């Protein structure tokens with residue numbers, strides 16, 4: 001299908017495709033096996049201005065939107081979503097600054113993020129606060145010109161490799177969700193260290209670790225927006241970034257589909273390539289239908305977001321849920337079409353199947369997305385009465 005991309009969009013897609021073909025696909029198995037962060041690929045992405053896609057030109061970016069970011073994320077994900085999420089999590093961590101940061105914060109932090117010099121991470125989740133983000137216990141107490149942070153964030157993508165962290169903490173426990181605030185914490189700040197590094201089922205090139213704050217003093221200028229808006233900042237950030245997770249799903253599904261087609265064309269059984277069996281063709285047709293539907297949805301929702309629309313929560317939840325469920329199904333079917341070979345590490349689809357699972361979990365599980373969609377339906381129909 002032709003999605004009528006303009007010249008700039010084609011350039012971004014083709015550049016990401018080239019980096020994926022030349023740098024990601026040849027190294028992904030080794031990175032996965034060794035659980036090594038893809039530093040060299042991040043450098044190549046930085047050199048191609050990929051980290052600045054969605055950042056305004058006045059702060060050193062390309063001044064494009066979440067649609068163009070999705071195009072890049074999709075391409076990289078065709079090779080490896082562990083690499084793609086290492087790249088995309090930098091945007092997740094940057095959105096709080098981009099959406100709610102002061103002019104001074106933007107001038108200070110965005111240029112080095114846009115150039116790829118500084119990588120970013122987003123710290124919300126804690127041991128007792130997963131789907132229920134209101135359970136966070138990390139505190140930020142004002143002390144004259146500083147805030148003092150105490151607590152532990154868990155499972156943070158890019159933890160330890162990132163230079164900048166946007167962190168959600170309680171500034172006033174008595175106020176519930178209105179007592180939560182967002183902060184910028186720089187790596188190297190005294191009292192800020194890294195804890196357990198996770199060993200994961202998939203996306204093993206991506207680093208996931210704890211952020212530990214122990215009387216960590218940060219300047220009051222690092223508060224994003226104002227005290228009490230941390231939940232709003234978080235929700236709007238996730239609204240922006242969810243299509244990116246969906247784009248990871250589309251890319252992964254495309255990669256798995258291509259592997260399955262190529263294998264089925266070459267594998268001979270009963271004296272015929274297995275692609276000649278209608279049962280296999282129907283599986284491939286269903287995979288193809290789902291991928292194009294997911295791609296269309298991700299593209300239209302990210303364009304909707306870029307239009308400046310106000311309430312995008314339901315649309316971004318629909319897009320993330322659909323595209324990531326597609327990724328899981330397509331990865332499983334790719335393994336099935338390749339039979340025993342698909343189960344072996346000699347082929348990339350076993351890794352894709354392991355990797356795909358995380359897409360239905362992070363940035364809000366797909367059950368939580370369905371809750372968001374369900375609540376939105378109730379409100380929409382109540383308004384119609």
Ligand SMILES: Cc1cc2nc3c(=O)[nH]c(=O)nc-3n(C[C@H](O)[C@H](O)[C@H](O)COP(=O)(O)OP(=O)(O)OC[C@H]3O[C@@H](n4cnc5c(N)ncnc54)[C@H](O)[C@@H]3O)c2cc1C
Pocket residue numbers: 089121122123124125129130131132154155156157158200208358361362363364365366367368371
């Ligand atoms: C590899 C990885 C990377 C991550 N990266 C980051 C990161 O960079 N930054 C960050 O802040 N967090 C990150 N996370 C955390 C991630 O966003 C959470 O894991 C996710 O939000 C779900 O929380 P949980 O795992 O605690 O599941 P839980 O909340 O414990 O949920 C367990 C199960 O119950 C279901 N459930 C819970 N509540 C409801 C409900 N109300 N209705 C229906 N079902 C429900 C869930 O869908 C799930 O199936 C990461 C996690 C992983 C695994």
